[in-house]
Amino acid sequence: MAINKENKVNDVLIRFANINGSGSLSANSLFTKAVFRAGVPVGSKNIYPSNIEGLPTWYEIRVSEKGYLGSRGKDADVIVCLNPESLDDDVTKVSRGGYFIYDNIVKLDDNKKRNDIAYMPMPFTVLAKTEFDSPKARNLMKNIIYIGALAALVDLDLDILKSVILDEFKGRDDVVVQNYKALELGYNYAKSHYALPSKFVIEKRNLNKDKILFSGNSAQALGAIYGGATVLAWYPIAPSTTSADAFAKYAKEFRIDELTGKKNYAILQVEDEIASIGAVIGASWNGARAFTTTSGPGISLMTELLGMAYFAEIPAVIYNVQRGGPSTGMPTRTQQADLISCAYASHGDTKNILLFPSNPTECFEMAADAFDIAETLQNPVILMSDLDIGVNNVTTGEFKWDDKREYKRGKVLSAQDLEEMEGDIARYKDIDGDAIPYRTYPATHPTKGAFFTRGTSHDEEALYSEKAEDYKIIVDRLKDKWRTAEDYVPEPILERKHDMFDVGVLYFGSTKQAVDEALDMLEAESIYVDAMRIRALPFNEEVEKFIKKHNRVIVIEQNRDGQMRTLLINELNINSKKLESILVYGGAPITAAEIYEQMKELL
Amino acid sequence: MTDEKYSLADYQGAASTLCKACGHDAISASIINACYEMQIEPHKIVKVSGIGCSSKTPTYFLGKSHGFNAAHGRMPSIITGANMAHKDLTYIGVSGDGDTASIGIGQFMHTMRLNLNMTYFVFNNGCYGLTKGQVSATADKERGTRKYPASHMEEIDLVRLAIISGATFVARGYAGNKKQLVEIIKRAINHKGFAFIDVVSPCVRFNNDKSSTKSYPYMKSHLGEYGGESIITQEEALAALQKIKDDNKVPTGVFYENNLVLDAHDMLQTTSTPLRELNEDKLCPRSSALVGVNNKAR
Numbered sequence: 001m002a003i004n005k006e007n008k009v010n011d012v013l014i015r016f017a018n019i020n021g022s023g024s025l026s027a028n029s030l031f032t033k034a035v036f037r038a039g040v041p042v043g044s045k046n047i048y049p050s051n052i053e054g055l056p057t058w059y060e061i062r063v064s065e066k067g068y069l070g071s072r073g074k075d076a077d078v079i080v081c082l083n084p085e086s087l088d089d090d091v092t093k094v095s096r097g098g099y100f101i102y103d104n105i106v107k108l109d110d111n112k113k114r115n116d117i118a119y120m121p122m123p124f125t126v127l128a129k130t131e132f133d134s135p136k137a138r139n140l141m142k143n144i145i146y147i148g149a150l151a152a153l154v155d156l157d158l159d160i161l162k163s164v165i166l167d168e169f170k171g172r173d174d175v176v177v178q179n180y181k182a183l184e185l186g187y188n189y190a191k192s193h194y195a196l197p198s199k200f201v202i203e204k205r206n207l208n209k210d211k212i213l214f215s216g217n218s219a220q221a222l223g224a225i226y227g228g229a230t231v232l233a234w235y236p237i238a239p240s241t242t243s244a245d246a247f248a249k250y251a252k253e254f255r256i257d258e259l260t261g262k263k264n265y266a267i268l269q270v271e272d273e274i275a276s277i278g279a280v281i282g283a284s285w286n287g288a289r290a291f292t293t294t295s296g297p298g299i300s301l302m303t304e305l306l307g308m309a310y311f312a313e314i315p316a317v318i319y320n321v322q323r324g325g326p327s328t329g330m331p332t333r334t335q336q337a338d339l340i341s342c343a344y345a346s347h348g349d350t351k352n353i354l355l356f357p358s359n360p361t362e363c364f365e366m367a368a369d370a371f372d373i374a375e376t377l378q379n380p381v382i383l384m385s386d387l388d389i390g391v392n393n394v395t396t397g398e399f400k401w402d403d404k405r406e407y408k409r410g411k412v413l414s415a416q417d418l419e420e421m422e423g424d425i426a427r428y429k430d431i432d433g434d435a436i437p438y439r440t441y442p443a444t445h446p447t448k449g450a451f452f453t454r455g456t457s458h459d460e461e462a463l464y465s466e467k468a469e470d471y472k473i474i475v476d477r478l479k480d481k482w483r484t485a486e487d488y489v490p491e492p493i494l495e496r497k498h499d500m501f502d503v504g505v506l507y508f509g510s511t512k513q514a515v516d517e518a519l520d521m522l523e524a525e526s527i528y529v530d531a532m533r534i535r536a537l538p539f540n541e542e543v544e545k546f547i548k549k550h551n552r553v554i555v556i557e558q559n560r561d562g563q564m565r566t567l568l569i570n571e572l573n574i575n576s577k578k579l580e581s582i583l584v585y586g587g588a589p590i591t592a593a594e595i596y597e598q599m600k601e602l603l
Numbered sequence: 604m605t606d607e608k609y610s611l612a613d614y615q616g617a618a619s620t621l622c623k624a625c626g627h628d629a630i631s632a633s634i635i636n637a638c639y640e641m642q643i644e645p646h647k648i649v650k651v652s653g654i655g656c657s658s659k660t661p662t663y664f665l666g667k668s669h670g671f672n673a674a675h676g677r678m679p680s681i682i683t684g685a686n687m688a689h690k691d692l693t694y695i696g697v698s699g700d701g702d703t704a705s706i707g708i709g710q711f712m713h714t715m716r717l718n719l720n721m722t723y724f725v726f727n728n729g730c731y732g733l734t735k736g737q738v739s740a741t742a743d744k745e746r747g748t749r750k751y752p753a754s755h756m757e758e759i760d761l762v763r764l765a766i767i768s769g770a771t772f773v774a775r776g777y778a779g780n781k782k783q784l785v786e787i788i789k790r791a792i793n794h795k796g797f798a799f800i801d802v803v804s805p806c807v808r809f810n811n812d813k814s815s816t817k818s819y820p821y822m823k824s825h826l827g828e829y830g831g832e833s834i835i836t837q838e839e840a841l842a843a844l845q846k847i848k849d850d851n852k853v854p855t856g857v858f859y860e861n862n863l864v865l866d867a868h869d870m871l872q873t874t875s876t877p878l879r880e881l882n883e884d885k886l887c888p889r890s891s892a893l894v895g896v897n898n899k900a901r
């Protein structure tokens with residue numbers, strides 16, 4: 001057993017190795033929440049297979065007082081292994097001076113034993129069997145026993161864990177009691193058999209005062225509720241399904257009419273993603289706020305109708321929780337690889353507005369804003385989340401809402417508007433000079449305002465036309481409208497401004513966690529680069545200025561072909577030699593170490 | 604007649620650009636007449652179509668209504684979304700046999716299962732007119748069109764399919780029998796649920812040879828009609844259909860009419876106010892609710 005050296009306070013990476021489908025996710029999540037309640041920033045990452053039960057799965061908890069919640073890499077300080085199948089490999093991934101907790105029914109191979117880590121065999125199965133009666137209880141409580149042991153290892157106050165359990169199983173006293181028992185079993189056994197706590201200790205702080213523990217998928221669903229969506233049409237696909245589930249849950253909570261018990265929303269689980277986007281477009285066309293949530297393969301199916309929405313100028317909101325591609329790819333791994341297919345979805349000259357949230361708080365905000373943006377610009381808007389942000393619970397800023405906020409419905413002519421105006425609507429005419437025309441909802445006025453919506457070429461009155469002049473007026477205005485959109489989408493954030501080196505870093509989305517940490521690592525070595533976080537397409541003019549200002553610009557992203565770099569070159573007419581890439585695309589979330597090492601190589 | 608609020612002109616659209624004697628023009632005229640006789644407020648009708656000769660027709664009727672010429676085979680999902688946004692308008696979907704029986708077969712099936720309150724037309728001529736004469740999935744198995752050979756594949760009978768797939772009103776009309784068609788349309792529009800009307804609509808350019816069961820000459824000598832009581836079970840509907848087929852006639856009429864099935868909005872329990880008319884007060888839980896959400900996440 002390694003002798004404890006100096007303590008590492010609130011700075012530990014814990015990894016659980018479980019068999020998927022065993023109830024471990026719930027138990028592991030309890031621990032994450034307990035650390036949050038201890039007032040220390042914490043983030044979890046679920047690394048799971050595309051499978052229902054029986055295969056290896058891992059869950060990481062990163063505790064970091066400094067707020068570094070990104071993936072740290074291969075090695076974990078504490079590994080709790082409940083899966084004999086992955087055990088040999090898991091042992092190799094404990095960092096030097098770390099701890100390996102495992103079920104003592106497994107006999108370790110002496111040849112593979114390391115002398116630079118501490119082994120903590122624990123009687124998880126034995127205790128579960130002797131202390132609990134039903135097979136179900138034994139399986140589930142085994143997980144809570146190891147949580148108790150872990151609490152002893154890192155000196156986490158059991159009362160905090162108990163409060164989490166009490167909230168989780170509110171109203172089910174027998175379950176609470178059972179969980180408490182298991183917790184104490186693990187804690188007491190570990191404490192009485194091993195010199196604990198270890199050097200990895202969790203000390204209470206007060207750093208989470210205005211924070212919450214939330215996932216991107218739940219946050220975007222909440223954003224859809226707050227943003228006024230009344231229609232969700234969707235098809236199940238990993239990893240976006242939990243977002244649809246969350247919307248259903250919030251709708252049940254917030255959107256039931258008090259008097260009648262009827263629903264102020266409609267959720268359609270349709271037959272495929274083409275039907276999803278079709279229903280979204282139809283509902284949006286007819287004046288309701290509608291959205292769908294999907295992943296890469298779904299986007300591919302939606303491209304034809306996305307082009308129709310672009311050309312016919314109909315709002316559409318899509319949440320894309322990106323996963324490993326291409327094709328069926330890696331349904332349970334993360335990437336940022338749908339940028340090109342989303343930005344330019346569809347044949348012909350098309351462009352879609354993209355939003356890039358970096359954490360659940362931004363998922364909430366941008367998910368709600370997407371409807372205002374889509375209706376204002378009369379264009380599809382795609383929220384580009386990914387698996388890393390979507391499925392993982394992380395410490396993030398609490399949700400806020402301005403109660404004075406009114407929905408921005410865009411240029412919609414009312415019956416009164418039509419009554420008062422001379423003549424009738426010219427659906428696709430640029431009246432105000434901002435390239436955004438006026439529309440009407442069906443059934444607005446008895447004799448005015450009706451027009452034909454079509455995916456075919458049309459003139460400014462929405463009449464079918466094959467004439468070159470008519471066609472060009474429309475598509476050229478769409479190009480101008482793209483520039484107008486710059487003013488309505490989230491601005492980039494200059495996250496680091498040092499003006500000391502001639503190097504600038506561009507990044508977006510879920511890379512933020514790792515980038516923040518990597519930049520701090522570089523600054524600790526007196527390497528100061530500027531960093532701008534892109535939050536939307538079309539690009540704000542500040543992005544172009546940033547690129548022009550630096551001699552070298554490095555674009556960090558999680559795909560093989562440098563898709564953001566491609567978009568920057570294409571949209572801003574940048575010389576390709578100006579933009580360099582740091583690319584991580586194996587399916588695991590990018591780590592600070594990877595960015596740090598590649599930056600050092602480049603600089 | 605003079606007490607009417609709306610005249611026939613209020614239901615007309617632009618001039619047709621279809622071939623002379625195309626069956627589709629007779630259907631357009633029938634839709635105009637039916638809506639006129641029912642005195643539906645013209646602007647409260649929503650017309651959506653797919654792509655094809657059939658799907659061009661919404662321009663030729665109901666000029667005061669908003670129209671949506673969507674994508675090939677995708678009219679059902681568009682009209683579903685539109686219906687979700689406002690359940691109290693009259694929804695007319697126009698499609699063809701290519702649009703519905705091939706690329707659109709999936710959306711057709713699932714919209715019937717939803718029992719969406721709409722009237723769904725297939726202008727059925729057994730061929731792809733707009734792309735110049737290919738055989739469609741409803742074409743006779745062993746007969747080609749003027750331009751293309753027979754498919755030798757099982758033909759899809761959309762009426763049979765609709766009866767067993769969740770449609771709650773199923774009928775077939777014929778462009779050459781406007782009187783019957785107008786009555787069918789009126790019943791269909793009045794029906795609360797998915798009303799399907801398959802209309803034999805000869806394509807004079809590509810599929811009007813007397814050997815084709817979708818031609819004027821064939822229909823003239825083989826027109827069959829079900830004129831009996833309203834049928835409310837699927838089995839009886841199929842039997843009535845088959846009986847006429849056994850007589851070597853093309854079955855037309857209303858074959859199935861079931862008013863006991865909840866339509867989509869009833870099933871979804873949506874509120875009585877059309878969803879698009881709900882505002883922030885009904886839709887946004889505001890900051891007070893966020894207190895609870897945030898607290899549960901701590």
